[in-house]
Amino acid sequence: MLSAEPSAVPVLTAADLIADPGAHRVLTGDRPTGPLHLGHYFGTLQNRVRLQDQGVEMFVLVADYQVITDRDLADRLAEHTENLVLDYLAAGLDPERATIFAHSAVPALNQLLLPFLSLVSVAELSRNPTVKDEIAHSSQAAVNGLMFTYPVHQAADILFCKADLVPVGQDQLPHLEVARTVARRFNERYPHADGSAVFPRPRALLSEAPMLLGTDGGKMSKSRGNAVALGADEDETARIIRGARTDADRRITYDPTGRPGVSGLLLLAALCQDRAPETIAEEIGDGGAAVLKRTVIESVNEYFRPLRVRRAELATDRGHLRQVLRAGAERANAIADATLAEVREVMGAI
Known part of the structure; x- marks a missing residue:
């Protein structure tokens, strides 16, 4: 029987963060579907650099597997991935202080999706408001399974590195609630021998940045052609x-x-x-x-x-961008492999 999860996601205040930034690990990221724009910069990138400079441990995900949640083809994926890293570095993210990596380069992270899916019901996924919104705006004729399990995949993104803090907008809180539910249910079902929990239950760091509108008066979006890209001249x-x-x-x-x-x-x-x-x-x-x-x-x-x-x-050294991803993947893989081994141990897996 799946136990209910309280609806309110705890929010970390800026004062809490400043008091002990080194005590927190943040997971954040983007899908490589096109160039980042001014809305991304003021909405998320600027804050990521600020968190990094405060001493928070940063994990920045290039969510390449999630590109195919709402489209049939992952068009120009390698190019978009490198350009995303390019935007990150230009905005001030430092690969010496932030782990920048891609989904597809961390197999153990994605393997966590399987046990995590056993912890949520189909009804819970179908009620998720963010999934409903993503489906409504999908360019696909039919909704695929990856779209349906999108929140649980995000839970794996957050929990593989045991992030305790996730910067989100108000509309993304339902996804974080799924991650908290997965963490709680896993800890209840598969605790360590001494009763301790495997996963932290991540809290939200709500963005205080106002939402920028696109040039057409609607939400600024890569796909709607209503935004100024960071790389625009x-x-x-x-x-x-x-x-x-x-x-x-x-x-x-x-x-x-x-x-x-x-x-x-x-x-x-x-x-x-x-x-x-x-x-x-x-x-x-x-x-x-x-x-x-x-x-x-x-x-x-x-x-x-x-x-x-x-x-x-x-941009003159694309090899450097690929090296940033390789170095980030190496660190992310070490952490994901350790987490998966811990998960298998408490589950009694061979």
Whole structure:
């Protein structure tokens, strides 16, 4: 009989983290489905670098196996994987302090999916709101089994290295709840001989970054063509931002509910300038969309110029990117092999 799991996922506060950053291990990552964009930077990358610099142990996953959860082909997977590492390094992740690795290079991690699947019911998976949303936006004619087990695969990602902290947005809490459920049920069913637990129950580190909208006023997304890629040059950045949706009101104000397009652009400029969007709106005043877009273009190009220079330099040595992945895989494999051996031991496996 599967026991119920409390719905609330405990959240670690920034104060808790700062008090003892070295006590925490973080698992985070991305699917290599295309270039990372400005929303990724302000939403996650910037925070990952901050955590790394605070002394938190970082595991950054390139979730290449999860590319085929919602599409039939893993198009240009090797290229996208290397470019993801390129974006990571350009943003400031340091492979000497962060373990950067790919799913497909760590067999023991993926093998944990099998015992973990025995700990959750089909009904629980079908009720998961994130799975429902992913299925709704899938490009496939039929939902495959990997999509259905996506939250349990993520639990394996988190638990293989015994991460105790996962940076997430509010909408990703159901996935973390699955990982906590899997950890609790495994520990109850297969404790060590002395009664101690095999896995920690990870907590959430909720992102405080506001969500950036795409140039069409919708969610910024790699697949929707409404975002500025980190690797975009200044001319391309200007072209994309000039095409952003605004409205007919010449007076520029910050009103995320009533004027999402204008407010999204103001927020982007504000993040780049480290100022309040209301202040920038007041300065633009009656300048209209043309002045707003010019301000955003200048702000983005100025802020990301050093990152883009680093990215261009790193891109000249693709061998270095592959070496980063090899080194990360070596460390991740050592940990995953040890965890799988521990799992097999407590389960009584041969």
